[in-house]
Amino acid sequence: MGGRSEVHDARDPVCGEALSQLPSPCRATYRGRVVHFCSPRCRARFLAAPGRYVALPRAETAIPKRRHLRLVVAGGDGAGTLCRVLQAIDGVHAARPAGAGLVVDYDLRRVTLRQLEAAIRAAGGVLRGGLHALRRGLWRYAEYNERASAAHVAPAACCNHPPLR
Numbered sequence: 001m002g003g004r005s006e007v008h009d010a011r012d013p014v015c016g017e018a019l020s021q022l023p024s025p026c027r028a029t030y031r032g033r034v035v036h037f038c039s040p041r042c043r044a045r046f047l048a049a050p051g052r053y054v055a056l057p058r059a060e061t062a063i064p065k066r067r068h069l070r071l072v073v074a075g076g077d078g079a080g081t082l083c084r085v086l087q088a089i090d091g092v093h094a095a096r097p098a099g100a101g102l103v104v105d106y107d108l109r110r111v112t113l114r115q116l117e118a119a120i121r122a123a124g125g126v127l128r129g130g131l132h133a134l135r136r137g138l139w140r141y142a143e144y145n146e147r148a149s150a151a152h153v154a155p156a157a158c159c160n161h162p163p164l165r
Contacts, residue, residue: 013053014042063108063150064093067139069120070101070128085123086116101128108147113139 011018017038024036026043030050037043046053071079079097086095086102091110096103104116113136120127127136 012036012038012042014045017042062110063146064105065108065113065143066103066105067113067116068098068101068103069116069136070132071120071125072128073124073126082120082123082125085119089115089119092116108143109150112143112147114143 013035015038019036019038022036023034024038026037026040028035028037028043028047030046035046037046071082079102082102083095083097086092086104089106089111091107092104093107094103094105102120106116117127117136127133
């Protein structure tokens with residue numbers, strides 16, 4: 001074998017038709033992967049724009065976040081206790097006191113701001129309201145969308161994931 005592996009997919013990536021014969025007589029190699037087609041027409045359409053039909057795997061890398069959380073009241077011995085509580089959470093890389101609050105570095109793939117806020121409240125900390133509460137709400141909304149986008153692997157190009165060239 002020439003070092004390339006043949007992956008037999010039971011469907012044509014262009015039209016979605018089930019392939020009755022594998023390996024099919026119409027095929028092409030794309031990024032080291034043999035792709036099978038139902039007809040020469042589908043093969044030609046694929047070769048014209050392969051990124052439209054093949055989803056590339058997303059890297060499962062960390063999504064680093066740094067948030068400055070402002071406190072009204074810190075429970076226990078203050079911000080030090082809250083930092084220890086947060087650092088015990090899987091996905092939190094660092095938590096340190098900063099002025100009237102905390103700076104928290106974490107991986108969004110493993111923990112969210114909503115979870116961090118809940119841990120702070122459970123430890124007796126009170127987060128500031130007003131504009132800071134509004135800012136945290138925007139962060140939570142952005143994190144929700146970012147996690148949803150990171151989890152979504154588009155089967156083909158769409159408005160959020162243009163085809164790769």
